[in-house]
Amino acid sequence: MNVHEYQAAEILAARGIPVNVGKVATTPAEAEAIAAEFGKLVAIKAQVHIGGRGKAGGIKLAKTPAEAKEAASQILGMDIRGHTVNKVLVVPGVDIAREFYLGVVLDRPNRVPVLMASAEGGVDIETVAAESPEKIIMARADPYLGLRDFQARDVGFALGLEKELINPFTAIASRLFKAFVEMDATLAEINPLIVTGSGEMMALDSKMSFDDNALFRHPGLEDLRDLAEENATELEARGHGISYVKLDGNIGCIVNGAGLAMATMDAVKLHGGEPANFLDVGGGASADQVATAFQLVTSDENVQAILINIFGGITRGDVVAQGIREALGRVDVKVPIVVRLSGTNAEQGRALLAEAGLTAYGTMDEAAQQVVAAAA
Amino acid sequence: MNVHEYQAAEILAARGIPVNVGKVATTPAEAEAIAAEFGKLVAIKAQVHIGGRGKAGGIKLAKTPAEAKEAASQILGMDIRGHTVNKVLVVPGVDIAREFYLGVVLDRPNRVPVLMASAEGGVDIETVAAESPEKIIMARADPYLGLRDFQARDVGFALGLEKELINPFTAIASRLFKAFVEMDATLAEINPLIVTGSGEMMALDSKMSFDDNALFRHPGLEDLRDLAEENATELEARGHGISYVKLDGNIGCIVNGAGLAMATMDAVKLHGGEPANFLDVGGGASADQVATAFQLVTSDENVQAILINIFGGITRGDVVAQGIREALGRVDVKVPIVVRLSGTNAEQGRALLAEAGLTAYGTMDEAAQQVVAAAA
Amino acid sequence: MSILVNSDTRLLVQGITGKEGSFHTTQMVEYGTNVVGGVTPGGAGKSVAGAPVFNTVHQAVEATGANVSIIFVPARFAPDAIYEAVDAGIPFVICITEGIPILDMVPVYDYVKQKGARLLGPNCPGVITPGEAKVGIMPGFIHEPGSIGLVSRSGTLTYEVVDALTRAGLGQSTAVGIGGDPVIGTSFVDALELFQADDKTSAIVMIGEIGGTDEETAAAYIKEHVTKPVVGFIAGQTAPPGKRMGHAGAIISGGTGTAAEKIRTMTEAGVSMANKPSDVPGLVKAAIA
Amino acid sequence: MSILVNSDTRLLVQGITGKEGSFHTTQMVEYGTNVVGGVTPGGAGKSVAGAPVFNTVHQAVEATGANVSIIFVPARFAPDAIYEAVDAGIPFVICITEGIPILDMVPVYDYVKQKGARLLGPNCPGVITPGEAKVGIMPGFIHEPGSIGLVSRSGTLTYEVVDALTRAGLGQSTAVGIGGDPVIGTSFVDALELFQADDKTSAIVMIGEIGGTDEETAAAYIKEHVTKPVVGFIAGQTAPPGKRMGHAGAIISGGTGTAAEKIRTMTEAGVSMANKPSDVPGLVKAAIA
Secondary structure, three states, X not given: OEOOHHHHHHHHHHOOOOEOOOEEEOOHHHHHHHHHHHOOOEEEEEOOOOOOOOOOOOEEEEOOHXXXXXXXXXXXXXXXXXXXXXXXXXXXXXXXXXXXXXEEEEXXXXXXXXXXXXXXXXXXXXXXHHHOHHHEEEEEOEOOOEOOHHHHHHHHHHOOOOHHHHHHHHHHHHHHHHHHHHOOEEEEEEEEEEEEOOOOEEEOOEEEEEOHHHHHHOHHHHOOOOHHHOOHHHHHHHHOOXXXXXXXXXXXXXXXXXXXXXXXXXXXXXXXXXXXXXXXXXXXXOHHHHHHHHHHHHOOOOOOEEEEEEEEOOOOHHHHHHHHHHHHHHOOOOOOEEEEEEEOOHHHHHHHHHHOOOOEEOOHHHHHHHHHHHHO | XXXXXXXXXXXXXXXXXXXXXXXXXXXHHHHHHHHHHHOOOEEEEEOOOOOOOOOOOOEEEEOOHHHHHHHHHHHOOOEEOOEEOOOEEEEEOXXXXXXXXXXXXXXXXXXXXXXXXXXXXXXXXXXHHHHOHHHEEEEEOEOOOEOOXXXXXXXXXXXXXXXXXXXXXXXXXXXXXXXXXXXOEEEEEEEEEEEEOOOOEEEOOEEEEEOHHHHHHOHHHHOOOOHXXXXXXXXXXXXXXXXXXXXXXXXXXXXXXXXXXXXXXXXXXXXXXXXXXXXXXXXXXXXXXXXXXXXXHHOOOOOOEEEEEEEEOOOOHHHHHXXXXXXXHHOOOOOOEEEEXXXXXXXXXXXXXXXXXXXXXXXXXXHHHHHHHHHO | OOOOOOOOOOEEEEOOOOHHHHHHHHHHHHHOOOEEEEEOOOOOOOEEOOEEEEOOHHHHHHHXXXXXXXXXXXXXXXXXHHHHHHHOOOOEEEXXXXXXXXXXXXXXXXXXXXXXXXXXXXXOOEEEEOOOEEEEOOOHHHOOEEEEEEEEOOOXXXXXXXXXXXXXOOOEEEEEEOOOOOOOOOOHHHHHHHHHHOOOOOEEEEEEEOOOOHHHHHHXXXXXXXOXXXXXXXXXXXXXXXXXXXXXXXXXXXXXXXXXXXXXXXXXXXXXXXXXXXXXXXXXXXHHO | OOOOOOOOOXXXXXXXXXXXXXXXXXXXXXXXXXXXXXXXXXXXXXXXXXXXXXXXXXXXXXXXXXXXXXXOOXXXXXXXXXXXXXXXXXOEXXXXXXXXXXXXXXXXXXXXXXXXXXXXXXXXXXXXXXXXXXXXXXXXXXOOEEEEEEEEOOOHHHHHHHHHXXXXXXXXXXXXXOOOOOOOOOXXXXXXXXXXXXXXXXXXXXXXXXXXXXXXXXXXXXXXXXXXXXEEEEEOOOOOOOOOOOOOOOOOEOOEOOHHHHHHXXXXXXXXXXXXXXXXXXXXXXXXX
16 A cells, blocks of 8 residues: 655654655645745645656746746646646755665565665665665664664665764664554655755655555554545455456456466467456455456456456356356446356356357467457 | 552553452542442452562451441551551452463573463462472563464463463463563563453452663653652662662671672671671762762661771772762761772772771671671 | 475364365365364364364374464464464474465564474465375366476466366476465475475476566576476566555566566576466476477 | 683774773773774774774774674663674674663573574673783783683672682683673573683682572583582572662572572582682682692
């Protein structure tokens, strides 16, 4: 689960990290009023769950309230890589002497969280990682003890910070790490972490994402979810225990199992089609689940044909076929459906589907070819 | 640092452990009113920082408010092994079906906290430990992960608890352990932990002690300190960085170092005397520290003579002697003083003391003999 | 030989009386797996598919001599169940449970390693040595005894490939599902090491997916240490960046974990890469020819 | 030989610019200890008693090849300082700091052990090998090189005994103060094992006190493994139960940890027990005669 910059900043500020405190505006007039309140140069920043907003024109500086209003009116409503800007964060301008990157992520190969820092702040850290990995300083947490203070301090010295900045830096790094762990984050990032002209350290931009599997123990986090930012279909799917991700193609996919669902998308592409979604119905593939899957997939207007790919394992193929038939009785699907059914009792299943007028194939390749043809 | 039963019970109750909630009374009339409020059989329990209050008559049952008043008037003001009872806890009577012991302490040999439980509840656990150690069930914590739920559950099964009691027991044990760790306790004990006639688990008596070295991170704990329960001199000493423990003898001791202070007390005893106190002035033995030590030791009316035993190490003997002279200039000591000075610059020190009319000896044995004679 | 489980496996099922636990215990027993007991706190005295139920893993191990444990308890209790199994001396623990918070697994991973035990999963289908022991939730009947070792991050995709292998006459020595989470016990490298050392395994099929860099690490290991032929497949070539594809670990983040990169690295390490699952049997046959 | 420290010791001082740290660094240097450097975050570029100061232990170890570290930082930062030393690869860490919360030391103790390092203390005077290296806060001049190994939970009481030994013509191989806290790194048993294996040590003096059962554990170890003569003394025969005698660990609780019990157990293990510190040299002479 992602949150907006301003929400991440509030979380970090509450944990004692100095942030550049701003206010959120949803209209140009609000932005103007906030700028007037700050009474100085402000930055107007689009609040969207997607990176690269700076390049997309989602961040503008404004010297006067009138400029702030104008900037906000340009940014609000803007589309940034598929995300509509509904909110802007207005922050007072700060005097930046130096910029750093500071982040905590899971170090997957080592199975522990890692603190990452770079003196190349304010830029895309992935670019730094790819082009000059030696500029990234890392401190791996202990699996039980977490990040110890000396590790944060070591990173500070490795960044070349002056003596006076070591304690503030260590405090910020430790708190960022604690926020990551205590809130079950998958990412906690300050970019840039700046030193102001007067020598203060401050988080200028904050970003956090959270582990969906751990949301149950952070009840407050759900309130931070911005429904406007989430694909409504993906959210609904999650409520039904279905994994769904919308894509840009026109062939809807309904598959049991995440790995097989990815392989199915790949097969569609391989045969010249474009998948409209990733969808994993989960283990059972009951009539209810399949019916919900039909609803989810057909809610996408781009979908021209649907591929159902089920490998019967513990779930029997005839039961799945029955489920598909029942689901079709409940949901009115107007596009062609191609079924691939394999595994346990697949033949009986295919027979049942044939009775219902559905052609069911035995291999993924055949089914993918057929569905691509059907969608053309 | 110790707290009263009612304070420990409040701490555990706040952490979700079911306790038999009572109210504190400082007068018989209050006890009567509380008993009337409960409207049933009550127990009146002396609140003192010392064990064995039951045997000493510090716990009484009362069927009526009048009986409660009478019981409270007997207990309040009572002396239990040197502790005056200023408060009683009035708790409603409960129907006890079974009693258990449950405690968390540091397992010193293994350097981890340990959960201890016994089906022999309500009795002195040390007696059980000495007489039938096999009746004590132990679960050692992991140094990083603490007590894991399955360990608490294992203890519950080992106690012979029925299926229905396992979850309540596991919750109580886990919370007791968490209280121990999160509050830096040195002891957290429920004795007895009971099962009521209606099958509920409940803490009937709670006890907690805390690590003095960790009080800095638990600011609320200091407020629970009962000054009436603490030896005023011991408290004052602590404020000056001096370790002082009052004993029953008549020879005051002032020593640098805890081990040497104990050995000094032992030497006094060995030569037929009785030490009046343990006192470690700490490393420096400056004039200020020594003056404070004189004040502390002479505040004990039993003291007939004072033995100062200093082994000059990093601190030079002449500096210590100067400190003693200065201290004597500030504090009017009316009892004989015997000094033993050894180590660095001891001879110069002894000369300085001789000028001030103090006989200083070179060995602990000599000094101990002299001070015993002086106190006789 | 085979790896991880075989006819000497004495299996314990943690969470045996639950819906999933009891269902799959029956399935495993029917397959012929030697399920010696199960654990459900407070369940002592019951039995599931003929296996006696105990209150604690410790008691179960003492009574049955179990040497492998499979966990079906809910995500909130699964880490504790793994600790319990390891503390009771079980050397190999398989955690089927899905949805365990990532950071809960960080200490579990290290703990299991420190104690010298092995963990498979979580969020995995388990492991099967066809004809000997099925310790997991995979459909047993699609497998055939043979000499192809299979390791995969996925469930049904693995069945798809196993089915294709079996239909092509290529039986399996052991098929291992290592799971789709970011923090898992047994890695590709661990499984490759076991297959390389296993006399019965003549070729290895490795099925990866987007997310993380375990496939890249495996490729480096293969280059250095694996002399047996390896055939690979990576799912998720069409997956967009920044989106979790079902599995918690299947996400392209920060430009790392793409299928293209994994395919490139594995190809460079000498792995025959399949374009689609149905190509796997042919590549295996070519490799062992 | 001697144990723990000697003329090969390359000492690092953590907290070297603090009041205690700088004072004792000077003392140690004056004694002849090879202090190769010190650490104070932000202190790089300074020097104390000729020893260069570094910002981090890692940098200091890299620059100086330090193989022993002594810690003088305040109690709140001392556990972190121990972790830092161990992580930087220092195999032997001495923590002088007093007042560390007990439960902070629980993971530290295990961590040091897991990493294969050794910790002495906390709340201890350190260790000295007379004539070679003084790594601690003890007065150096009372010691003489010789063959008596000394291990103690106390500070000044140890000086008392060392002084008595020296005056009696009994020099010391090494004198170790293990510290007065409930959770300490090196135990009596650890020191006994080292002394038993040390060629230069002909007899061992062990000075215990009330609290805990480490003396009893040591007695059992002596009975089994120590062939050299051991002379003992226990302080606190007049200490009342339930009261902390200065040291956090010096408390008789629940009837365990009494001096009487320790004296009895050690006597049974064949240790010559002294009634008072001044009896120690005579008993040592009798034992090695």
